[in-house]
Amino acid sequence: MGRMVRIAGIDVGTGFTKAVVIGVASADGQTPAAEGAPEILGRASLRTGVEMEKAAREALGAALEAAGQRDAEVRYVAATGFGRHAVSFRDIQITEITSSARGTRFLYPHATCVLDIGSQTTRAITLTETGRVNQFKSNDKCAAGSGSFIARATKYLEIPLEQAGEKALDADKPQAISSICAVLAESEIINHVSAGVSLENILAGIYESLADRAGMLLKRTGMGQDLVFIGGVARQRGMLRALENRLKVTVHVPENADYVCALGAALLGLQRLRATERARHTETAGNSATVAV
Secondary structure (H helix, E strand, O other), X not given: OOOEEEEEEEEEOOOEEEEEEEEEEEOOOOOEOOOOOOEEEEEEEEEOOOOHHHHHHHHHHHHHHHOOOOXXXXXXXXXXXXXXXXOOOOOEEOOHHHHHHHHHHHHOOOOOEEEEEOOOOEEEEEEOOOOOEEEXXXXXXXHHHOHHHHXXXXXXXXXXXXXXXXXXXXXXXXXXXXXXXXXXXXXXXXHHHHOOOOHHHHHHHHHHHHHHHHHHHHHHHOOOOEEEEEOHHHHXXXXXXXXXXXXXXXXXXXXXXXXXXXXXXXXXXXXXXXXXXXXXXXHHHHHHHHHHO
16 A cells, blocks of 8 residues: 555534544655545544544544554544534544535535535535535524434334335325424324324425425525535435425435545645645745755
């Protein structure tokens, strides 16, 4: 594999903590080459829990182990997500908006619009031609507009969360969930169950409800016809179909959609490290010239 510098991005979310380790060529094992694309070496995800610092360390260790480099040195750590402030060993902290935009643009160089649905938050982001954040909107704090609502609903319906998206694809008459409050929305679900509505139609209605809320955020940002969907909920095909049906746009889902924010943090960490090294070399060169004179 040769010598390389390793940079980590850690996304400390309310539900899960994700870590991505990237590597870039290096002559000395410390300084990243000024050119050359980074390589994704490893990734890992685990539940955040109440000890965010511990979750961040364990996720990073698991990502290195997945890369087969358990004891390798990580030169730079960029933290993002809800719990980024809790990562004491970080070199830089970055907002989820900026990290999501950077990770998406790396995977989709022409992307102009991003939808990120996580455990507690839904974000709609539009990008400029250069990949910078143009506008962004976030949902309110109610769980009915985020991924945790799906988790709560599946727990009540007594089905595994990982099966919900597939079951929703078999719906023939989705039942709308109109309440914007999670508590009232759960009451609607109970009423549907009591009325004998199938699980498939209830689940499809939940996804359509989330798609409606996401659509409102996206329209407020001025979205186009192509959309990149990231975050943990993007792995659920029922949600993907609901978005496509409701928004009438092309929706792209990365293979590892829930790691895009962590990947973006790692890439921005690499960018900052390169800038720091350039500044250091310029200063060193300037000092040498002064001594020579």
